[in-house]
Every structure is written in C-alpha cells, then in structure tokens.
Amino acid sequence: xxxxxxxxxxxxxxxxxxxxxxxxxxxxxxxxxxxxxxxxxxxxxxxxxxxxxxxxxxxxxxxxxxxxxxxxxxxxxxxxxxxxxxxxxxxxxxxxxxxxxxxxxxxxxxxxxxxxxxxxxxxxxxxxxxxxxxxxxxxxxxxxxxxxxxxxxxxxxxxxxxxxxxxxxxxxxxxxxxxxxxxxxxxxxxxxxxxxxxxxxxxxxxxxxxxxxxxxxxxxxxxxxxxxxxxxxxxxxxxxxxxxxxxxxxxxxxxxxxxxxxxxxxxxxxxxxxxxxxxxxxxxxxxxxxxxxxxxxxxxxxxxxxxxxxxxxxxxxxxxxxxxxxxxxxxxxxxxxxxxxxxxxxxxxxx
Amino acid sequence: xxxxxxxxxxxxxxxxxxxxxxxxxxxxxxxxxxxxxxxxxxxxxxxxxxxxxxxxxxxxxxxxxxxxxxxxxxxxxxxxxxxxxxxxxxxxxxxxxxxxxxxxxxxxxxxxxxxxxxxxxxxxxxxxxxxxxxxxxxxxxxxxxxxxxxxxxxxxxxxxxxxxxxx
Numbered sequence: 001x002x003x004x005x006x007x008x009x010x011x012x013x014x015x016x017x018x019x020x021x022x023x024x025x026x027x028x029x030x031x032x033x034x035x036x037x038x039x040x041x042x043x044x045x046x047x048x049x050x051x052x053x054x055x056x057x058x059x060x061x062x063x064x065x066x067x068x069x070x071x072x073x074x075x076x077x078x079x080x081x082x083x084x085x086x087x088x089x090x091x092x093x094x095x096x097x098x099x100x101x102x103x104x105x106x107x108x109x110x111x112x113x114x115x116x117x118x119x120x121x122x123x124x125x126x127x128x129x130x131x132x133x134x135x136x137x138x139x140x141x142x143x144x145x146x147x148x149x150x151x152x153x154x155x156x157x158x159x160x161x162x163x164x165x166x167x168x169x170x171x172x173x174x175x176x177x178x179x180x181x182x183x184x185x186x187x188x189x190x191x192x193x194x195x196x197x198x199x200x201x202x203x204x205x206x207x208x209x210x211x212x213x214x215x216x217x218x219x220x221x222x223x224x225x226x227x228x229x230x231x232x233x234x235x236x237x238x239x240x241x242x243x244x245x246x247x248x249x250x251x252x253x254x255x256x257x258x259x260x261x262x263x264x265x266x267x268x269x270x271x272x273x274x275x276x277x278x279x280x281x282x283x284x285x286x287x288x289x290x291x292x293x294x295x296x297x298x299x300x301x302x303x304x305x306x307x308x309x310x311x312x313x314x315x316x317x318x319x320x321x322x323x324x325x326x327x328x329x330x331x332x333x334x335x336x337x338x339x340x341x342x343x344x345x346x347x348x349x350x351x
Numbered sequence: 352x353x354x355x356x357x358x359x360x361x362x363x364x365x366x367x368x369x370x371x372x373x374x375x376x377x378x379x380x381x382x383x384x385x386x387x388x389x390x391x392x393x394x395x396x397x398x399x400x401x402x403x404x405x406x407x408x409x410x411x412x413x414x415x416x417x418x419x420x421x422x423x424x425x426x427x428x429x430x431x432x433x434x435x436x437x438x439x440x441x442x443x444x445x446x447x448x449x450x451x452x453x454x455x456x457x458x459x460x461x462x463x464x465x466x467x468x469x470x471x472x473x474x475x476x477x478x479x480x481x482x483x484x485x486x487x488x489x490x491x492x493x494x495x496x497x498x499x500x501x502x503x504x505x506x507x508x509x510x511x512x513x514x515x516x517x518x
Contacts, residue, residue, distance in 0.1 A: 079377070079407065080377065080403060080404065080407050082400075082403070083400065084370075084374065084400065084404075111403060112399070112403075142468045142471075143433070143434060143437055143468050144402075144433075144434055145402070145403060145406045145434070172500055172501065172504070173500070173501040174501075207410075208410060208411065209441060209444070209445065209475075210475075218504070218505070218508075278381075317378050318378075321377075321378065321411070
C-alpha cells in the first residue's frame with residue numbers, strides 16, 4: 001500500500017487537528033477476503049423473505065435484489081462487538097440481517113481483534129449468499145480499552161478505492177478515537193456509461209465526556225469540524241472527490257453539534273428521532289455537505305429494532321444500545337444542485 | 352437485578368458472575384449509577400471481558416451520585432490499576448463544581464500517576480470543577496509547563512478555569 005507522507009498534508013491549514021495523515025505503522029487497514037459459504041444460513045434468507053414492516057427491508061426484499069439506481073449507507077454502533085456477541089447466535093443473526101440490507105455499513109465499537117468479529121460477521125453474511133468484504137482500522141483509544149472502526153460493504157454494489165483508507169492523523173491527540181476514512185465507488189453494471197457515484201466516508205465515535213459545552217477547546221465536535229474540512233480538502237485536491245459522508249456515533253443531538261453545525265451546508269440526514277435503543281436520545285448521524293452532495297435521494301431514517309424488525313425489547317437491547325441510521329444515495333454522480341429525482345425516477349419513498 | 356445481587360456479583364470471585372453483572376450494567380447504564388464505584392473497580396478487572404463491559408457501562412453512566420465522591424477519591428488514592436483510576440477521575444469530573452472536595456485526590460492523580468491518560472483526565476476534571484478547585488493551581492501550572500503536549504494544553508485550560516478565567 002502506498003501511503004502519502006505526513007508532510008504531504010502540511011499545505012492544508014493546520015487548525016485544531018492536523019488533517020488526514022497516514023502513518024504506515026499506525027494505520028494498517030486489514031482487508032478481509034470474501035468468505036465462502038460454510039454455514040447454512042437458510043434462516044437468513046427466509047427471514048429476508050418475510051413480510052417485515054421495515055421499509056428498508058421491504059425495498060430490498062420485494063424485488064429480491066437491491067435497487068440498481070441507488071445505494072444504501074448506514075451507521076451501526078454495535079455495542080461491544082466482540083466475543084460475547086459472537087457467541088450469541090440470535091444476536092448475530094440479527095446483525096447479519098441488518099448489515100445485508102445495506103451497501104456500506106460503518107461499524108463502531110469493534111472489539112477483541114483476536115476474536116475476529118468482523119471476519120465472523122463476513123463469514124455469516126457470505127454463507128447466506130452475500131459477497132461482502134470489509135476494511136478495518138487499527139484499534140484506537142487512549143487507554144487499554146480500544147476499539148476498531150470497520151466499513152462492511154457489498155462488493156457487488158460498491159468497490160473500495162485502493163490505498164485511500166486511513167485513520168486521521170492526530171499528532172496533538174485532540175480526539176480519543178481518531179476517525180477512520182475510506183472511499184468507495186458504486187458498481188453500476190446496468191448503466192456503465194453513466195458516472196458511478198464516488199464518495200468518501202468518515203466514520204466517527206466521539207468520547208461522550210468530550211462533546212459538551214464544558215469541553216472547551218478540545219470539544220471533539222469542534223475537532224470533527226476540522227477533520228471534515230481537512231479531509232474534504234485532501235480528497236478533493238488529491239482525487240477530485242467532492243462527496244463526503246461523515247457518520248457514526250457523535251454522542252450528541254443535532255442541535256448540539258458545535259463546530260460541525262457551523263460548516264455551511266453540512267446537514268444531518270435522518271428525521272429527528274432517538275437513535276439509542278431505549279429511545280431516549282439522538283446520538284448517531286449521517287451528515288453530508290448538502291451544497292456539494294446532490295446524490296442524496298432525500299431518503300433517510302432510523303431502524304427501531306422493536307418497531308421495524310419486530311424484535312422483542314430484550315433482543316433489541318442485546319443487539320446494541322444504538323439503533324441503525326441509514327441514508328439512500330443515487331448510484332450515479334449528480335452535479336451539485338442537480339435534481340436527483342429527475343435522474344433517478346425509480347427512487348422509492350421510504351421516509 | 353436489584354442492588355444487592357449486582358453488588359455481590361461485581362465482587363464475585365466467579366468471572367461469569369462478574370461478567371453478567373457488568374454486562375447488565377452496560378445494557379442498562381441509566382439504572383446503575385448507584386454501582387458507580389463498583390463499576391470503576393470492575394474496569395480494572397483481570398478479565399478483559401469484565402473490564403470491557405464495565406468500561407462500556409461507565410462511558411454511558413453519566414455523573415455518579417454525589418455521596419459516592421469520597422469513595423471515588425479513595426479509588427484514586429489506593430488503586431494501582433490505571434483503568435480504575437482513570438474512570439474514578441472521569442466520574443468525579445462529571446460532577447463538575449460539586450466535586451470540589453475531591454480536588455486533592457485529583458491533584459494527586461495529576462502529579463503522581465504514571466499513567467498519562469489519568470493525568471490528562473485529572474486536568475480535564477479540574478477544569479470541569481472550576482474555581483472550586485483553586486487549590487490545584489500549582490499542580491496545574493507544573494503540568495502546563497512540563498507535561499506532554501496534550502497534558503500541557505488541558506492543564507492550561509484547567510488553570511484558566513480554576514482561576515475563573517475560562518471562556
């Protein structure tokens with residue numbers, strides 16, 4: 001993997017965070033191979049054919065395939081995703097079910113690398129006929145408790161851009177868990193003449209003690225604003241990429257996003273609602289620069305495991321303390337200010 | 352789970368019992384403020400699984416009950432486990448100005464802990480306490496002048512806060 005040197009970022013303004021630097025030793029993203037089927041997941045395919053009340057699930061399953069004109073992106077904080085969850089087949093079944101609904105899932109709180117939770121997840125997804133792959137960050141954190149980010153993606157729907165995954169460089173240690181960045185392009189066999197949607201995703205998981213008004217200069221939501229600006233500048237200058245999606249567990253509701261809320265055009269996509277499983281707090285977001293990313297189809301929402309997947313509250317709590325937030329994008333590039341509905345007439349109404 | 356069983360389970364010599372209690376707390380942090388000190392100790396458990404579950408609970412626990420302040424300060428003074436001390440400091444910081452009586456313990460963490468994240472969290476906690484932690488000024492000045500970069504930055508901010516000069 002060819003990695004740009006840290007010094008190559010220096011032309012960008014160094015504000016509270018240095019920007020999206022890469023270090024060869026500290027930023028090893030592990031690409032997982034597609035796992036061949038070894039487990040009978042006929043149950044997975046059968047529940048996908050059930051008449052679920054989940055609009056997302058219906059959109060995917062009514063045709064048996066995902067819509068060609070659009071991509072579904074999600075953020076999923078799988079609370080403590082490690083050995084304990086792997087050992088619970090009921091929980092894993094639901095996590096597999098959820099991930100299969102989407103083309104790219106940004107997962108937070110991946111733990112215990114020795115238990116290989118993402119490898120196990122891929123194995124179970126692909127045993128049911130999926131062709132998913134994943135890329136992981138290194139374990140990140142200041143204390144012995146460290147987490148990994150992962151992007152799990154459907155290789156039949158998107159491809160990852162090589163050599164463009166990195167943990168954001170943070171030489172002044174402004175963030176407890178530095179964001180993980182990766183870039184993707186839609187795979188569009190149906191219309192190869194059209195430009196596929198390309199985009200860069202920034203996965204975040206803030207420290208809840210460092211996101212409120214008393215966090216002064218190191219408020220991570222202010223640092224994330226710098227991250228967004230610097231990653232945007234880097235990706236545009238180096239690759240011409242102007243579509244960024246920043247998503248994850250921000251530990252803050254939309255009205256308390258501090259620096260992020262001061263970036264012109266940056267909006268959170270899902271309708272206002274709780275994103276923790278018990279339904280009391282909005283913590284998770286998918287955000288885009290609405291002045292640049294016209295590919296969003298105006299469809300976004302939150303999956304309530306009890307309401308939408310018809311699970312018991314006990315099973316919902318066992319899956320995670322966070323709900324999934326998702327958003328839909330055109331599979332094709334749309335110029336800023338373009339009319340997504342005109343270019344993607346088959347977009348389903350799923351809000 | 353009521354209070355007595357979870358307290359007993361968190362202190363159990365049996366790892367699966369400690370894990371069950373910590374996982375319950377991680378799933379129901381809003382119900383577990385009364386067990387904050389026990390969870391702080393569990394964050395330093397010899398079992399990684401127990402420690403991870405306790406950490407998850409502590410992250411979402413919110414501020415502890417004020418009456419737990421002396422016991423949290425004792426953890427700072429007596430525990431040799433960096434994770435437990437880190438979380439004791441964090442919970443104290445979440446109490447804000449009400450945690451003024453724990454200033455001496457936080458100064459000890461700032462000045463003597465061999466664990467940089469503990470020193471940084473102590474500076475952060477003192478900043479949260481503000482003028483009620485005025486006695487920490489000398490230790491903060493030392494950290495602001497001689498610590499590693501992040502500690503220097505946090506200590507400088509805390510120094511302004513305890514002097515009543517924070518923005």
